Amino acid sequence: MRISAVGTCLALVAAMCSAGVAAGSAQARPAGATSLYAPSALVLSVGKGEDPATATIQRAVVLRCRPTPYGDHPDPVAACAELAAVHGDFAAMTAAAEGVACTRIWDPVVVTADGVWEGRRVTFAQTFGNPCMLRGSDTAGVFAF
Known part of the structure; x- marks a missing residue:
């Protein structure tokens, strides 16, 4: 017992x-x-004008990439993959794509990104000469909305 x-x-x-x-x-x-993942959530916008501070916003979406891609972006999986390939460095994506021909008409378009990428603050703005130049850049997929 x-x-x-x-x-x-x-x-x-x-x-x-x-x-x-x-x-x-x-x-x-x-x-x-x-979550065990560092946050990745961005507000992306496309606007008309030369200066990001005064541009007229035409479209804006939310893109979240962690733990899975989702948000208002029409293709969050592809956009998150493009950003992951450059470690969230939008400046690395501003080069003109090969073989794209655009007119030289000045019709400026501004793209912006504000938020957090893998836990670090991100603020980005880039002015393109016209919508064709935006579509012909490496950022085209991220800002295709």
């Missing part, structure tokens, strides 16, 4: 210890954290 009481006591201690470990692991995550 004494042996079964000791066994029961050990079982209770083991159960309390495993419950304590579970409770301790639940407390390891910071309060309010809902």
Whole structure:
């Protein structure tokens, strides 16, 4: 009888210890954290004008890339993949694509991106000479909305 009481006591201690470990692991995550991924959420806009501060916004979308791509963007999977390829560096995507011919009509278009990419603050603005030059740039997929 004494042996079964000791066994029961050990079982209770083991159960309390495993419950304590579970409770301790639940407390390891910071309060309010809902994901192990750094946030990636951006507001993208396209506007008419030369200056991002005074341009008339024509379109804007929200793009979230972590933990899965989603948002108002028509193709969030492709846009997130393009951004991931340059580690969220929009400036690396401003080169003109090969083989694209545009007129030299001055009809400026401004694109902006504000938000967070993999946990770091992002603010980007670029002016293109006209909509064709925007479509012909490497940023075309991200700002195709």
